[in-house]
Structures are given as C-alpha cells and as structure tokens.
Amino acid sequence: MGVMNVRRRLIPTAATAGAVALGLMAVSACSSSSGAAGKNGDGKLDVVASFYPMQFLAEEIGGDHVSVSTLTKPGVEPHDLELSPKQTAGLGDAGLILYLKGLQPAVDEAVAQSGVEHAVDAAGLTHLEEHGTEAGHDEHSGEEHADEHAEEGHDHSEAGGDPHVWLDPVKYSEVAKGVGKALEKADPDHAAAYKKNTDALVGKLDGLHTKFDKGLKNTDTRTFITTHAAFGYLAERYHLKQEGISGVDPESEPSLSRMKTLQKTAKDDKVTTVFFETLVSDRTAKTLADDTGLKTDVLDPLEGITDKSEGADYIEVMESNLAALEKALGAK
Numbered sequence: 001m002g003v004m005n006v007r008r009r010l011i012p013t014a015a016t017a018g019a020v021a022l023g024l025m026a027v028s029a030c031s032s033s034s035g036a037a038g039k040n041g042d043g044k045l046d047v048v049a050s051f052y053p054m055q056f057l058a059e060e061i062g063g064d065h066v067s068v069s070t071l072t073k074p075g076v077e078p079h080d081l082e083l084s085p086k087q088t089a090g091l092g093d094a095g096l097i098l099y100l101k102g103l104q105p106a107v108d109e110a111v112a113q114s115g116v117e118h119a120v121d122a123a124g125l126t127h128l129e130e131h132g133t134e135a136g137h138d139e140h141s142g143e144e145h146a147d148e149h150a151e152e153g154h155d156h157s158e159a160g161g162d163p164h165v166w167l168d169p170v171k172y173s174e175v176a177k178g179v180g181k182a183l184e185k186a187d188p189d190h191a192a193a194y195k196k197n198t199d200a201l202v203g204k205l206d207g208l209h210t211k212f213d214k215g216l217k218n219t220d221t222r223t224f225i226t227t228h229a230a231f232g233y234l235a236e237r238y239h240l241k242q243e244g245i246s247g248v249d250p251e252s253e254p255s256l257s258r259m260k261t262l263q264k265t266a267k268d269d270k271v272t273t274v275f276f277e278t279l280v281s282d283r284t285a286k287t288l289a290d291d292t293g294l295k296t297d298v299l300d301p302l303e304g305i306t307d308k309s310e311g312a313d314y315i316e317v318m319e320s321n322l323a324a325l326e327k328a329l330g331a332k
C-alpha cells in the first residue's frame, strides 16, 4: 500500500489522480470501515462469484490478490439456487461480484438490490444466443448450429438467451478478458498482475479450443444427446448437433413425444451414447438409453466441481468432456 502511495505522489499523471479520486469516493461511500472498499483484513479484494465458472475466472485472474467466495456450494445444482439472508447481506460488502444474468434469478435480484459498486454480468461480456430452451419444440432439431436461425421461431423475450456460455472455450475466453478488465478497475493497485493472469488464462483457453477443434473435426456422427441442453454454444462452435432431453432447465421433464423424437434421432444419426451430468438425476438418460440400446456417459456442464467431477478444475473437466465426446462421436 505504502509503495503505491509513494509512486502516485512521484508520478502525478491524470490516470493516477483519477484512480486516487475514485479510491477516495469508494472509501467515503463505504460507511465507517477503515479498510479500502471491498478489501478484507489481508488487503485482498473480496470477490463473490455466483457459481463455479465465475469462481474459476476470479481465482485464475485474481490470483493472490483476491479472496473468492462462491454463492453456489459445490454439488448444488445452480439454476434454482436460493440465497440465505447472510449471503444476500454479504453482497453489499463485496469488492467485486461476478455473476451470469439469466442463469440464477435469485442471484440476479440480490445483485440488483445490493447497491455494490463493482458487479460484472458475464453475459454482458460476450454475445448470448437462443438455443431452443424448450426441448419439446421439434422445429429446433436440425438447426442447432445455424446462427441465422437463432432469431427464428422463438417467442421468448430478448432477455431469454441461453446462459451456458462457459462451455464454449472461445466465449469463455471473451468473458475472461472482461473479468480481467473489471478486476483492474475494482483494484487498480494490482492491475498489472490481473492483466498478466488474464493473458495466461486466455492462452490456456486458446489451447483448449484448439484441442476441441482438432479432436472433433472428423467423426462418425455429429449428433450427441444430453440430459439438459447446456452444450448449445459448444455444439455451435464445433459444428455438432446437440439434442437435449430436458431443455436448458435441467429439472424439466421431457414429454413422451420428445422421447419418441429422440429415439428416432438416435437411430437416424447413429448416436452411440446418451450423456448425463453429475449434478442432476440421470433417470431420463438411462430410460432413453435402455429404450434405444445406447450407452450412457458423463458430459459435465461444469456448473459445479465436486470430488465426483472428472477433473480438478475447468480445464481438466473440459478435457474429459472432449474425450467423452470423441469416444461417443467416433472421432478419427
């Protein structure tokens, strides 16, 4: 801290003067507490992440300069998260909140009411698309990877984009860059470190994208079936066709006609595997697999990491997702 102050006095540029002014504003806005706004006793920036993919970004980019807490506990399905009064109250003190609007309504509402100075909506850092949120809509099948169809045949409101952007390494990398910028703004003292860590993470995500691109280039089939339709962006990126059993909301029950359509798709497209995920019941996946004589395997939407996850972090689990897809699609 002292070092930074000295440096600011030595180089009184417009930018540093602005940063000081901002810092003063933040401190004065922050009741009577003596520390800098949003910092804990160790001088680390308190970052609240809504769920695992936001936590991973905060930890990778924030490194030693942040203390990250996550609203969605490991192993809890995030879509229907309810916040405790303590969690809601804590949001107001955060140095930075990182969330993804449209995924967890309770979080969206609590962030809006928190009055926190730095809140970043990851959905605003990339471009959201619609992927047919109701799996029962048969007209969506077959046009999953055509951008030009994204606006067509849907009567949802503008805000109803598919939130699962983190499952496309390219979109996730766009989000990572925005998160890096937000951290620089919320904690200018460590801007250089955030910048460096962002570059390192973007490099890792580029590498992951290259692996997916190569690994899924040449396959026996392009179609995969999965319990909840979380992989729309991934499918689009790598020219695959996702058939979701129960739509973007993992808890919704598939209709009988949807199950019939999937049985036919499985046959027509030479699908080998029905994927289920780690946090939600695999009952419908097993039913469909039994009815069609297909195998089941795990495709992890990475909405949380537990000791059951097939990897310790985002990159590792995505690599095991790639391996599962290569196997199921008959990659050559």
Ligand SMILES: [Zn+2]
Pocket: 079, 164, 228, 230, 248, 250, 301, 303
């Ligand atoms: Zn989901």
